[in-house]
Amino acid sequence: MSSQVTLGDTTIRMALRQAALRAARAPSVHNTQPWQFVLGGKTMEIYADRRRQLDVLDPRRRQLMVSCGCALLNARVSLAKAGLSTVVERFPDSTNPDLVARITVDEDHGERPDLYLARLDEYVEERRTNRRPFFEEGVPFDIVDLFADAARREGAEVFIIERPEHRLATAHLTHRADEIENADPAYRAELRAWTSDDPRREDGVLAFSVPHVEGTAEESEVPIRDFDTHGNGWLPGQSRSSLNQCMLLLGAYEDGPIAWVRGGEALERMLLEVTRAGYAASPLTQVIEVALTNNLLRLELGLAMHPHVLVRIGRAPTTTATRRRRLAEVITEAEPG
DSSP states (O other), X not given: OOOOOOHHHHHHHHHXXXXXHHHTTSOOGGGOOOEEEEEOSSEEEEEEOGGGOOTTTOTTOHHHHHHHHHHHHHHHHHHHHTTOXXXXXXXXXXXXXXXXXXXXXXXXXXXXXXXXXXXXXXXXXXXXXXXXXXXXXXXXXXXXXXXXXXXXXXXXXXXXXXXXXXXXXXXXXXXXXXXXXXXXXXXXXXXXXXXXXXXXXXXXXXXXXXXXXXXXXXXXXXXXXXXXXXXXXXXXXXXXXXXXXXXXXXXXXXXXXXXXXXXXXXXXXXXXXXXXXXXXXXXXXXXXXXXXXXXXXXXXXXXXXXXXXXXXXXXXXXXXXXXXXXHHHHEEEOOOO
């Protein structure tokens, strides 16, 4: 006897597909989009795509997992907006480390929709990684606290870099990490592979979203990564990333895959709140990627936590949305039955 697909089942499947669409809009390291989404009758599974791992920059897969965590948060936001109760399992299968998360719609046992998450749904499409020069105006303390609280709601530890000596240490170590990475030919080759001036490309960092620079962006007090590997960056060369801008460091006391995924969820929740408040953000992760500067940053800032991502926040002109891979490449739907 064939099963009947009820209106409720259809509604759930549509909500899961929308959640996958939202998840695919998440930020990712170098816009690698290292994920696959598998939709079942009442489930959505998020898989890490190791083929898109940055072997030189991210040998431990930290940034890959942070990226998948961002996608997971977007899916949770979408399902909360749909008013569905869900059960979220992170790494539910110990035999398959690439299965990052499983979300099950369960009206009887699931967690009720989070209204604070639901209100962020409309900002998923608006969120951008913004590498344009930031305006001089600062971010008010109460707004900074709002952003930090958004990350803490997802279990992250947040360190607001505000003391002058901490700002100086962060700037110095970011420069040092930038120099170490750019001195590695393998790093530069990997960066070239994930940057392009071809507007038809559906992944990677494209020329229209990066500053036109030469060398290693030495004009900035806190250097943004030089993505202009082909010399065709469209944005102004002076990023004006300064010591006095708002910088938040997100991390956790643990330093493994679950902590990295949860860190990605915290990061994306914060970025959506940043977008909601009318601000811009961009990552400054070189200092975290290099083991030497990572350890020195913990020492200089007196951190007990492991840092996962450093973000600068401020006002900036709007920037163009990056392209995404075709949905057929990232979403698989099981047939109802």
